[in-house]
Amino acid sequence: MGSDDSADAIDHDLLEKAIGAWGTDLQMWMAVEELGEAQTAIARWQRGRGGRDAAVEEIADAIIMAHQMAVCFGEDEVAEAIGEKQDRLRKRVLEEMDA
Numbered sequence: 001m002g003s004d005d006s007a008d009a010i011d012h013d014l015l016e017k018a019i020g021a022w023g024t025d026l027q028m029w030m031a032v033e034e035l036g037e038a039q040t041a042i043a044r045w046q047r048g049r050g051g052r053d054a055a056v057e058e059i060a061d062a063i064i065m066a067h068q069m070a071v072c073f074g075e076d077e078v079a080e081a082i083g084e085k086q087d088r089l090r091k092r093v094l095e096e097m098d099a
């Protein structure tokens with residue numbers, strides 16, 4: 001991963017300020033909404049009915065909200081879960097490449 005990838009673009013201080021400004025409850029509903037918008041934009045792109053720029057924008061919104069949810073639920077716990085899931089994914093990818 002390079003220094004310009006999406007995870008490195010995240011402003012952690014801003015995430016905490018957003019949660020502080022609007023509260024956990026509202027940000028959780030916002031996450032649900034933004035994740036849904038990303039889902040719709042990707043589906044539209046796949047069906048040839050939506051623009052690439054719209055998909056990129058909604059993916060960015062979803063990533064920002066996912067990071068806010070990590071702050072809300074506990075970043076250490078989420079980081080641990082990410083590590084475990086990536087271990088599992090790594091194993092499956094290697095199995096697939098060997099097949």
Ligand SMILES: [Mg+2]
Nearest residue numbers: 034037058061
């Ligand atoms: Mg959006």
